[in-house]
Amino acid sequence: MSSPTTVEASSKLASKCPSGPLAERWSKHRFELKLVNPANRRKFHVLVVGTGLAGASAASSLAELGYSVSAFCIQDSPRRAHSIAAQGGINAAKNYQNDGDSVHRLFYDTIKGGDFRARESNVHRLAEVSVNIIDQCVALGVPFAREYGGLLANRSFGGAQVSRTFYARGQTGQQLLLGAYSGLMRQVGEGQVKLYPRHEMLDLVVIDGVARGIVCRDLTTGEIKSYAGDAVLLCTGGYGNVFYLSTNAKACNVTAAWRAHKRGALFANACYTQIHPTCIPVSGSHQSKLTLMSESLRNDGRVWVPKAKGDTRSPEQIPEDERDYYLERKYPSFGNLSPRDISSRAAKQVCDEGRGVGASKMSVFLDFRAAIERDGVDEIRSRYGNLFQMYERITGEDPYRVPMRIYPAVHYTMGGLWVDYNLESTVPGLFVLGEANFSDHGANRLGASALMQGLADGYFVIPYTIAAHLAGRKLGKISTSHDEFKRVEQGVRERIERLKNAKGKRSPDSFHRELGLLMWDKCGMARNADGLREALVKIRELRDAYWQDVKIPGDAAELNNVLEHAGRVADFFELAELMCMDALHRNESCGGHFREEYQTPDGEAKRDDANFCYAGAWEYAPESPSGKVGWSMHKEPLVFENVKLAERSYK
Amino acid sequence: MSSSHDTHASHAAAPTHEKKHLALTLHVWRQRAATSEGKFVTYKLDDVSPDMSFLEMLDVLNERLIANGEEPIAFDHDCREGICGACSLTINGQPHGFERETTTCQIHMRRFEDGQTIYIEPFRANAFPVVKDLVVDRGAFDRIIAAGGFITARAGSAPDANALPIAGDVAESAMDAAACIGCGACVASCKNASAMLFVSAKVSHLALLPQGQAERSRRVLAMVEQMDKEGFGNCTNESECEAACPKGISVANIARLNREYLRALACGD
Numbered sequence: 001m002s003s004p005t006t007v008e009a010s011s012k013l014a015s016k017c018p019s020g021p022l023a024e025r026w027s028k029h030r031f032e033l034k035l036v037n038p039a040n041r042r043k044f045h046v047l048v049v050g051t052g053l054a055g056a057s058a059a060s061s062l063a064e065l066g067y068s069v070s071a072f073c074i075q076d077s078p079r080r081a082h083s084i085a086a087q088g089g090i091n092a093a094k095n096y097q098n099d100g101d102s103v104h105r106l107f108y109d110t111i112k113g114g115d116f117r118a119r120e121s122n123v124h125r126l127a128e129v130s131v132n133i134i135d136q137c138v139a140l141g142v143p144f145a146r147e148y149g150g151l152l153a154n155r156s157f158g159g160a161q162v163s164r165t166f167y168a169r170g171q172t173g174q175q176l177l178l179g180a181y182s183g184l185m186r187q188v189g190e191g192q193v194k195l196y197p198r199h200e201m202l203d204l205v206v207i208d209g210v211a212r213g214i215v216c217r218d219l220t221t222g223e224i225k226s227y228a229g230d231a232v233l234l235c236t237g238g239y240g241n242v243f244y245l246s247t248n249a250k251a252c253n254v255t256a257a258w259r260a261h262k263r264g265a266l267f268a269n270a271c272y273t274q275i276h277p278t279c280i281p282v283s284g285s286h287q288s289k290l291t292l293m294s295e296s297l298r299n300d301g302r303v304w305v306p307k308a309k310g311d312t313r314s315p316e317q318i319p320e321d322e323r324d325y326y327l328e329r330k331y332p333s334f335g336n337l338s339p340r341d342i343s344s345r346a347a348k349q350v351c352d353e354g355r356g357v358g359a360s361k362m363s364v365f366l367d368f369r370a371a372i373e374r375d376g377v378d379e380i381r382s383r384y385g386n387l388f389q390m391y392e393r394i395t396g397e398d399p400y401r402v403p404m405r406i407y408p409a410v411h412y413t414m415g416g417l418w419v420d421y422n423l424e425s426t427v428p429g430l431f432v433l434g435e436a437n438f439s440d441h442g443a444n445r446l447g448a449s450a451l452m453q454g455l456a457d458g459y460f461v462i463p464y465t466i467a468a469h470l471a472g473r474k475l476g477k478i479s480t481s482h483d484e485f486k487r488v489e490q491g492v493r494e495r496i497e498r499l500k501n502a503k504g505k506r507s508p509d510s511f512h513r514e515l516g517l518l519m520w521d522k523c524g525m526a527r528n529a530d531g532l533r534e535a536l537v538k539i540r541e542l543r544d545a546y547w548q549d550v551k552i553p554g555d556a557a558e559l560n561n562v563l564e565h566a567g568r569v570a571d572f573f574e575l576a577e578l579m580c581m582d583a584l585h586r587n588e589s590c591g592g593h594f595r596e597e598y599q600t601p602d603g604e605a606k607r608d609d610a611n612f613c614y615a616g617a618w619e620y621a622p623e624s625p626s627g628k629v630g631w632s633m634h635k636e637p638l639v640f641e642n643v644k645l646a647e648r649s650y651k
Numbered sequence: 652m653s654s655s656h657d658t659h660a661s662h663a664a665a666p667t668h669e670k671k672h673l674a675l676t677l678h679v680w681r682q683r684a685a686t687s688e689g690k691f692v693t694y695k696l697d698d699v700s701p702d703m704s705f706l707e708m709l710d711v712l713n714e715r716l717i718a719n720g721e722e723p724i725a726f727d728h729d730c731r732e733g734i735c736g737a738c739s740l741t742i743n744g745q746p747h748g749f750e751r752e753t754t755t756c757q758i759h760m761r762r763f764e765d766g767q768t769i770y771i772e773p774f775r776a777n778a779f780p781v782v783k784d785l786v787v788d789r790g791a792f793d794r795i796i797a798a799g800g801f802i803t804a805r806a807g808s809a810p811d812a813n814a815l816p817i818a819g820d821v822a823e824s825a826m827d828a829a830a831c832i833g834c835g836a837c838v839a840s841c842k843n844a845s846a847m848l849f850v851s852a853k854v855s856h857l858a859l860l861p862q863g864q865a866e867r868s869r870r871v872l873a874m875v876e877q878m879d880k881e882g883f884g885n886c887t888n889e890s891e892c893e894a895a896c897p898k899g900i901s902v903a904n905i906a907r908l909n910r911e912y913l914r915a916l917a918c919g920d
């Protein structure tokens with residue numbers, strides 16, 4: 001058993017992980033969980049916020065079990081949740097390729113990929129249910145890619161040496177979400193789920209210490225409305241848009257999670273951010289988001305820059321021996337498929353050395369020439385046609401002829417609300433699923449594992465674990481006429497008024513861009529203590545300026561995109577502060593958190609297992625009369641009984 | 652040690668100065684609410700970078716409107732990658748504009764000419780009422796799916812995914828139909844505002860797969876019934892929908908839908 005850390009466990013963070021042999025924990029836990037009698041289920045009302053993979057799968061499974069469900073989302077339809085944009089694939093330990101995969105290997109790869117900062121029990125459960133996810137999705141009609149003979153096809157993804165990724169062209173997220181959405185809509189049709197599209201949750205209602213409802217703004221009418229329930233599930237996605245530019249859809253935000261945080265849910269590992277290595281570089285100051293080029297491209301594309309600094313020749317003029325295929329050189333066993341954090345930092349490094357390419361010198365080549373010569377244009381087109389087309393549209397360049405240019409961009413947030421093994425936050429009755437929680441990916445997520453986690457949480461974990469809450473606690477009847485609902489609604493209204501009444505000079509978007517740049521600069525791919533301290537000062541100044549100088553035209557009592565954005569930006573400011581504090585406190589480098597002070601002589605991340613082998617969960621300390629916002633840290637030590645903590649090497 | 656300023660620079664701006672910026676005249680549909688009268692309002696932009704996307708061009712305009720204390724133009728968008736189906740503009744009379752198999756959010760300004768005039772309207776159809784400006788309500792599509800656009804499969808009940816092989820070409824055909832993003836351009840492009848392409852894509856996707864057989868008849872009947880209830884028009888084989896579809900969904904699906912429908916009626920299901 002290796003528990004390297006002497007960190008003291010916080011009593012607030014009972015992980016509820018079962019004990020015993022790793023592979024038996026989940027079934028043992030399921031057996032020990034309470035059950036809700038089928039006749040009683042319809043008496044329980046569950047509020048599911050978010051309809052991405054996590055939310056749609058959770059809402060449909062719970063409805064299927066007989067619970068009464070209400071589902072909320074920001075978009076005009078649940079089918080448009082950000083999960084729809086996932087391209088590359090979903091992992092599962094099916095071992096259909098007979099190439100040595102197993103539940104244990106997926107478990108190990110995920111733990112190692114996460115740089116030993118995730119819970120063993122959770123990750124093993126994820127690997128176990130991964131196989132059921134594929135079965136479930138196929139049953140729902142997800143048209144995964146198949147071989148000629150009719151069996152399911154697989155590809156490989158970063159951080160793995162086996163082919164375990166299932167995919168549907170470059171639209172895997174779309175097809176998975178449409179599958180989950182169809183199941184959800186079936187329940188809507190049957191009256192088991194009530195759907196609230198264009199509804200944004202703006203606060204959580206906690207009564208007698210238990211989450212009992214939410215307050216939303218109806219985005220079409222501007223009305224502030226309350227919804228009461230017996231449990232609240234946040235499936236509201238990640239917060240990468242704190243950086244303004246990211247691969248996330250424009251509406252992705254932290255608001256629901258942040259409001260819950262301010263009502264008592266601890267926020268863990270806020271600084272763990274994934275920067276994806278293969279994105280289309282920024283083209284100008286108008287840039288509104290960044291576009292990912294799926295990591296699957298690295299199966300056939302080779303990443304390189306010129307060996308010489310300041311080489312301005314066009315790529316075809318640079319001879320083979322003057323190219324540096326730096327991933328293949330530095331990480332021979334994983335090469336172009338090295339994990340994301342490592343590949344991203346390597347790209348930054350060569351660009352910082354002055355060897356970047358393109359007009360801005362801030363990109364690297366992703367070259368398909370060799371693959372096209374080997375397999376032919378048609379084969380490459382069949383594998384990546386839609387991605388190549390997307391690239392061409394955005395850049396005006398043809399990747400069949402000239403190498404793509406790529407650069408890392410913010411992509412995913414491993415941090416999120418702290419949850420126990422049941423996916424319950426530190427607020428009883430408040431569960432957090434999907435990217436919004438912190439649970440399974442440690443300090444770095446492997447490609448194709450987010451879709452897996454979202455569906456695992458929704459289809460195969462929450463249907464069991466929610467019963468512990470519903471059957472285990474005495475939940476009295478509560479309606480929205482309860483005083484607490486009125487009080488929270490009032491708070492939501494006042495906040496909107498405050499934003500609207502600032503009547504300043506700058507748009508929320510301009511503030512958001514400024515915050516994003518600051519975060520990218522000081523809390524992005526590489527961080528250091530001085531930079532983080534400086535950022536903390538600037539974020540606070542900018543946040544204060546925001547509340548004085550923001551300008552929101554239009555009416556709050558109707559559709560108002562600027563007002564919606566303004567509320568989200570206000571929360572991003574507070575989150576940004578916490579992210580920097582978290583990054584500053586973690587005096588080590590691990591996964592997506594690279595502190596420049598803590599690196600090996602050859603520039604790799606240097607963990608400090610003796611002092612930092614824990615999940616750090618922050619408790620919000622309400623604003624004091626002086627107006628100062630504060631947080632206190634709680635620690636959940638990570639115990640490794642089944643894997644040996646090792647330096648994470650992909651060489 | 653820190654070199655993060657360089658990355659900062661890359662985030663901020665890359666040179667676009669060599670390329671000539673465009674001057675454009677925009678006529679944009681403005682409508683306060685579903686029940687209000689709408690009208691075109693004219694805006695002039697004189698420095699549109701050809702590297703901007705169409706929606707980034709509207710972002711720039713909106714920032715200016717906000718600076719002037721005017722209300723910005725409301726439009727739906729989210730992924731800005733052509734996959735979520737949120738964006739829904741009619742550009743110079745064509746849903747998603749003139750580029751084939753391209754959503755509004757994927758159009759880049761390098762496709763426009765200096766001095767050009769652009770009309771921007773919402774997707775128009777009775778079944779898609781305007782919510783505000785360029786935003787419409789496409790809830791009818793969700794209701795059609797709720798009526799039958801699914802395969803019933805309870806979590807936990809599924810057999811092993813490889814237990815039932817599906818020939819590669821069948822899976823590919825199902826995927827062709829499943830690629831629909833539910834944007835509604837097919838409806839907006841059709842003179843009858845028919846939803847046949849949308850409905851047929853889902854019916855085809857599920858009818859092609861062995862998993863979809865059990866509910867095959869019920870599905871098509873229920874979806875068509877709901878489609879009619881929502882007030883979509885009839886299909887008169889104009890094929891405008893296929894031309895407007897950003898995902899290249901083929902009208903062959905409509906033929907399949909008709910066959911499926913007759914088959915279901917014949918089965919008396």
Ligand SMILES: Cc1cc2nc3c(=O)[nH]c(=O)nc-3n(C[C@H](O)[C@H](O)[C@H](O)COP(=O)(O)OP(=O)(O)OC[C@H]3O[C@@H](n4cnc5c(N)ncnc54)[C@H](O)[C@@H]3O)c2cc1C
Nearest residue numbers: 050051052053054074083088089201237434435448450451
């Ligand atoms: C471009 C891209 C490609 C990706 N590709 C892959 C891949 O190939 N494989 C992989 O495994 N992962 C991939 N990922 C990551 C993965 O897509 C996401 O992590 C995952 O889909 C998140 O799912 P989710 O259900 O947690 O949240 P989301 O899908 O983000 O859904 C969030 C939901 O919450 C709702 N919501 C948010 N806030 C509120 C609020 N305040 N009130 C009401 N509703 C709210 C939204 O409307 C939405 O319905 C990719 C991500 C990106 C950005």
Ligand code: FES
Nearest residue numbers: 729731736738756
């Ligand atoms: S914004 Fe998603 S398809 Fe256009």
